[in-house]
Amino acid sequence: MSRYLSPMIEIDHAGFASHARIITSPNQDDRPEHAAIDMIVIHNISLPPQQYGGEGITQLFTNRLNADEHPYYAEIAQLKVSSHFLIRRTGELLQYVSCAQRAWHAGASQWQGRERCNDFSVGIELEGCDIEAFEDAQYVTLQALVTALQQRYPIQHIVGHADIAPGRKTDPGPFFDWQRLSTNA
8 A cells, every 4th residue: 555645636627636736838739629528548658768757758748858868859859749647656746738728648549439539538647667567656646636537527438548549659558557547446
């Protein structure tokens, strides 16, 4: 059992989570009119790859990633991407985009015949990678966040990035414990 206790999270009418550190990403736009937010997409990310705690993720999501800082950054610095949320290994919750807006996390994607999953989903990044387990604190915050999203929006599906972009994406990866999330959901 985790010693990390996440506060009860609420999503306000503007789409912001209580207890989240807000860092605004320019990589967002309006959702299509009448788009119901009914899906959560879980991702993993670490920048540099398999390194945690740095500012690389925030720099990527805010278009400030220095291509010269790491060889991998040269490959991705030009990308215009974002996610609604990031959950650090410590359980800290960051929010880059209001849930009312469309974050650019899913890319080319489809779920059950519906394309452009960014239109109707909320993206949650977990600081991590495909070859390592996630931390207890992350699951605690993730569960609190998922519960808050379910209370605010008509969430019908919780999927991984790999589920909506098979063959192109692998996250959240084999070490993500879906049972742990669904048991508590």
